[in-house]
Amino acid sequence: MAENYIIAIGGTGSRCLEAIIHLAAAGLFQTSMHVLIIDPDQNNGNSIRVRTLLTSYHALHLAHQPRGAERKKTLIGWEKLPDPVILQPSFNMKSGNSNEQHPFFWHNPNAAQRRFGEVIQYQAQSDEFKKFLDLFYEPNDLEMVLDVGYRGRTNVGSVALKQDLEGTRNTPQAGLLEFLEKLNIDLQTKEARVFVMGSVFGGTGAAGLPTIPQLVANLPTEVMALDNRARLRYGCAMMTPYFAFPKGSNTSSGPGTDSARHSVATQAALLHYAHVPPNYQHVYFIGAPERPQTNSYNFAGGQNQTNDPHYAEIVAALAAWQFFSLREIQPGERQLHFADTIKDKKDLGVNWETLPFNLENSGNRDKVKRLLTVFTTLAYFYKNFLYNRFINGNLYRDANWYKDNFGELSLDNDIPQLQQLHDYSNSFLIWLAKIGETSQHANLRLFDRNALLETDIALADRHVGSLLDDPMSGGSNRSSAGFDNIYARLDKLKLRQPGTNSAVGLFLFMLYCAVSEFCHENYSWKSKDR
Amino acid sequence: MIKKRLRVILFMTLSFVSVLHLPAKAFAQELVANESLDEWFYSRLLWGAVIGVITGLLIGLADLCRLKFAVNGSLHINNRARRKLFIWIGIMFVFGAIILFIDAWLLYPFGILSLTFSDATQVWLNYRMLLILLVTITVFVFVVAIATRFKSGCRCRYAFIPGPKGK
Numbered sequence: 001m002a003e004n005y006i007i008a009i010g011g012t013g014s015r016c017l018e019a020i021i022h023l024a025a026a027g028l029f030q031t032s033m034h035v036l037i038i039d040p041d042q043n044n045g046n047s048i049r050v051r052t053l054l055t056s057y058h059a060l061h062l063a064h065q066p067r068g069a070e071r072k073k074t075l076i077g078w079e080k081l082p083d084p085v086i087l088q089p090s091f092n093m094k095s096g097n098s099n100e101q102h103p104f105f106w107h108n109p110n111a112a113q114r115r116f117g118e119v120i121q122y123q124a125q126s127d128e129f130k131k132f133l134d135l136f137y138e139p140n141d142l143e144m145v146l147d148v149g150y151r152g153r154t155n156v157g158s159v160a161l162k163q164d165l166e167g168t169r170n171t172p173q174a175g176l177l178e179f180l181e182k183l184n185i186d187l188q189t190k191e192a193r194v195f196v197m198g199s200v201f202g203g204t205g206a207a208g209l210p211t212i213p214q215l216v217a218n219l220p221t222e223v224m225a226l227d228n229r230a231r232l233r234y235g236c237a238m239m240t241p242y243f244a245f246p247k248g249s250n251t252s253s254g255p256g257t258d259s260a261r262h263s264v265a266t267q268a269a270l271l272h273y274a275h276v277p278p279n280y281q282h283v284y285f286i287g288a289p290e291r292p293q294t295n296s297y298n299f300a301g302g303q304n305q306t307n308d309p310h311y312a313e314i315v316a317a318l319a320a321w322q323f324f325s326l327r328e329i330q331p332g333e334r335q336l337h338f339a340d341t342i343k344d345k346k347d348l349g350v351n352w353e354t355l356p357f358n359l360e361n362s363g364n365r366d367k368v369k370r371l372l373t374v375f376t377t378l379a380y381f382y383k384n385f386l387y388n389r390f391i392n393g394n395l396y397r398d399a400n401w402y403k404d405n406f407g408e409l410s411l412d413n414d415i416p417q418l419q420q421l422h423d424y425s426n427s428f429l430i431w432l433a434k435i436g437e438t439s440q441h442a443n444l445r446l447f448d449r450n451a452l453l454e455t456d457i458a459l460a461d462r463h464v465g466s467l468l469d470d471p472m473s474g475g476s477n478r479s480s481a482g483f484d485n486i487y488a489r490l491d492k493l494k495l496r497q498p499g500t501n502s503a504v505g506l507f508l509f510m511l512y513c514a515v516s517e518f519c520h521e522n523y524s525w526k527s528k529d530r
Numbered sequence: 531m532i533k534k535r536l537r538v539i540l541f542m543t544l545s546f547v548s549v550l551h552l553p554a555k556a557f558a559q560e561l562v563a564n565e566s567l568d569e570w571f572y573s574r575l576l577w578g579a580v581i582g583v584i585t586g587l588l589i590g591l592a593d594l595c596r597l598k599f600a601v602n603g604s605l606h607i608n609n610r611a612r613r614k615l616f617i618w619i620g621i622m623f624v625f626g627a628i629i630l631f632i633d634a635w636l637l638y639p640f641g642i643l644s645l646t647f648s649d650a651t652q653v654w655l656n657y658r659m660l661l662i663l664l665v666t667i668t669v670f671v672f673v674v675a676i677a678t679r680f681k682s683g684c685r686c687r688y689a690f691i692p693g694p695k696g697k
Contacts, residue, residue: 074682389605399605400687403694461601487599492683 004324005183005194006035007212010149010204011046012239014039015309016197018050019317021057022428026375027085028321028368034092036179038106038208040161041149045306047105054104056424060087062099063417065509066499078496084509085516086375092178102178108164109171110146117142119160150203152261154269157207165215169223180216180223187228193329195320196236196280201262206269209236210278217279230331234280235323237316240266240287243307243438281329284319285338288312290441308434311350311444318356318368341442349443352470370525373468376432376447377486378515379425380467384460385483387422391415401510404494409503417504429453445469465522479522489514562640562653570638571658574630578666581626586673589618594674595684611686615674619667626663630654 008017014037023029035054039047065084073079092102117123122133122142141156150157168174186192196212198205213234216224241262288310319337339356341348348354352369389395396402396411411418429452436449451463464482479485490510498506519525594614597607634640635650645653675690687693 072682385601386605389603395605398608400685400693403688407694457601481598483601484598487605488683488685491599491685 003182003186003192004029004031004033004320005179005192006033006320007179007194007196007208008035008037008047008050009196009198009208009212010039010202011041011044011307012199012202012205013037013197013208014044014047014050015307016237016239016313016316016320018046018053018309018431019313020320021050021053021091022431023314023317023321023372024089024091025057025060025087025424025428027088027371028317029089029324031324032090032093034102034179034182035104036106036175037104038161038165038204039149040108040146040157040164040204042108042112044149049306051105053424053427054091056420056427057087058091058101059417059420060424060504060508061090063087063414063502063505063508064500065502065505065512066495069499069509070496071513072494072496081495081513084512085371086378086508086512102182103173103175106165106168106175107171107173109168109174110164112145112147114146115142116144116146116156116160119146119163150207152201152203152265154203154206154265157203158211161204161207162211162215165211166218169215169219180219183232184224184228187224187231191231191233191329193233193235193324195323196234197239197316197320198236199239199241200269200273201239201241201266205239206265209238210273210276213279233329233331235282235284235320236278236280237284237286237319239312239316240285242286242288242312243292243310277334281331281333281335282323282326283334283336284316284323285336286312286315286319288442292438292441308438309431311435311439311442311446314435315356347443349445350439351443351445355446366525369468369470370519372446373523374512374516374519376429376452376467377464377482377519378511379428380452380460380464381483381486381515382511383422383425383429384454384457384464385487387418387425390418391422396507400491401493405498405506405510406503407498409498409501409506411503411507414502414504421504421508445471465518468519468523470523477524479518482518482522485522486514486518489517562645562649566640567653567656567658570634570640571662574633574638574662575665578626578662579669582666582669583673585622586670587677589670590674590677591681591684593618594678594686594689595681597685599685606688607686608689611678611689615671615690618674619671622667622670623663626666627654627659630659630662634659 006017006020008014017035017037020029020033020035024033037047037050041047065087067083069081070078071081092104094100094102116137120133122130125133136155141153144151144153144156146160150160165176168176169180171177183192183194194212194216196209198209200206200209216229216232219229244262292310322337337356339354341350341354343354352365355365355368390411394412402411432447433449433452436444436447436452446469447467448463448469451460451467454460454463461483462480465479465485490513493510493513495506495510500506500509594611597610597614599605599607631650631654634653635645635647640653671690678684678686678689679691679693681687
């Protein structure tokens with residue numbers, strides 16, 4: 001099966017990628033992916049966060065979970081368990097048996113203190129051409145240092161980004177070369193899909209969105225044959241303004257960023273796209289009516305620019321999921337997707353019934369809810385109840401489930417992976433809770449955000465069975481002592497054989513089985529499909 | 531911890547001393563024939579074993595196998611199950627002794643005699659009573675161990691009969 005290709009442009013693109021990683025961890029995506037984060041602001045806090053997340057994810061992905069496992073029935077015999085669900089798709093995995101990854105971050109080899117005037121060689125131009133350039137660029141733009149990206153200046157970004165990307169097309173380990181090579185290999189035999197995500201209100205995203213299809217179209221035929229290019233399908237998430245940040249001021253290195261200009265910048269970018277359509281078959285147009293502050297300070301870029309996540313990023317990830325799961329995409333197809341939460345002139349808020357899901361299959365709505373709920377419960381359970389006991393004193397050694405199933409395997413050797421699992425679970429829960437925080441005005445009802453960050457173990461015991469905020473399963477008899485309920489299911493699980501060489505993989509698989517069974521009963525989900 | 535250990539040692543010592551002081555022959559022997567005492571002993575021994583099986587199954591399956599896992603501390607409940615079994619043994623011992631006394635005093639027909647309270651006490655204070663209790667409790671413990679070990683998904687399956695060793 002061909003891999004799915006994702007390009008995340010700028011800080012917003014990185015945050016959308018963060019949502020994709022979390023949904024992939026929860027089991028929504030099943031096909032391996034190749035991602036490339038393109039951000040000229042090489043130390044941007046948002047992209048650093050995603051890179052760290054990808055590293056944790058990769059470590060957990062390598063903990064292979066058993067396939068075709070069988071569990072002991074209550075009375076006699078064995079029953080087959082479903083194949084592993086969580087943390088399945090790989091990201092940027094090199095082909096062969098290697099566990100190494102291709103770079104997922106585009107490395108810009110240019111000096112950080114480079115100014116835009118140097119990029120276009122302004123001083124070297126003739127006076128006449130300089131006057132022409134002055135029509136497009138203010139002196140501020142020409143003097144702008146590109147260390148933290150394009151500071152919301154699309155006119156700067158569109159030139160600099162295209163030039164820099166083309167400059168690294170043949171540079172090994174810069175990310176782009178590996179991306180294009182892998183894409184080309186996949187295109188030899190089958191259709192491949194590329195999904196691009198970025199903002200249309202910022203400098204990098206708005207400049208990068210039309211640049212990507214153009215970059216591929218302009219590749220020499222020896223790099224990518226025309227036949228191969230015809231098998232390429234593009235989708236994109238155009239993120240319109242959905243967040244704000246405090247007003248900043250100009251600095252010596254260039255103009256500051258101002259979220260008040262986002263709407264105007266979006267209009268300008270969209271007008272340009274209307275005249276010169278970027279070559280995307282499916283465009284997902286995503287925004288939010290309310291624009292909460294996702295950062296308490298104004299940072300033009302750099303490692304301090306870490307914005308809180310927002311539900312719009314989940315919508316972007318769901319758009320990618322829908323795009324990759326579409327059965328067929330015609331080369332000439334052009335579709336614009338959008339959705340809202342209004343029904344009969346009433347705003348229903350953002351909840352499990354209004355989140356825009358794959359419309360080709362309405363059953364998916366339930367699937368997404370279940371997968372996310374089970375994964376959230378698993379992360380919560382591990383972080384609050386197991387991690388400390390695993391690390392401080394290796395208490396798993398005396399547990400029945402460990403004695404029954406681990407045989408020659410030992411978690412003692414996998415302490416770093418257990419640590420990674422904790423870090424990932426923590427990141428996921430914080431991400432989910434922050435989404436609840438930034439979406440207060442949107443009447444968001446997905447998970448109980450107050451419960452997600454609970455650290456008191458007794459309170460966590462009460463909350464673990466009530467994390468899902470869903471009016472549809474409000475009538476279910478939710479467990480008020482979730483720890484015992486889940487742990488008892490883990491405790492009695494006996495597999496015919498471990499089926500893997502990874503102790504953490506086996507543990508994750510068993511915990512997922514126990515939590516999934518618990519969630520089905522706790523939330524009165526009807527289907528037997530686990 | 532030390533206090534607890536002292537209590538256990540004291541309890542064991544007192545139990546041992548009290549057993550030593552039990553008369554080899556019942557004081558009531560003058561009132562009740564030896565054959566009658568033996569008949570009582572054998573019939574109650576069998577009942578004791580039956581009660582041991584029933585209570586062992588009930589307590590093993592309905593109580594010990596369903597002990598709750600604690601949100602803190604260890605990830606197994608074997609120690610709690612063992613502690614709880616000791617409590618149940620104590621309860622069995624006390625109740626068994628009371629029942630045997632009532633049985634000897636009011637229920638069992640020792641010939642044509644109807645025993646008075648003090649006579650019944652003398653019949654009851656006999657090594658036979660202790661033997662019946664010991665058999666009942668031994669059967670009880672054995673059944674608990676088997677029931678908890680082999681009941682599918684029992685939460686304390688390795689508390690009394692050890693299972694595989696985790697690495």
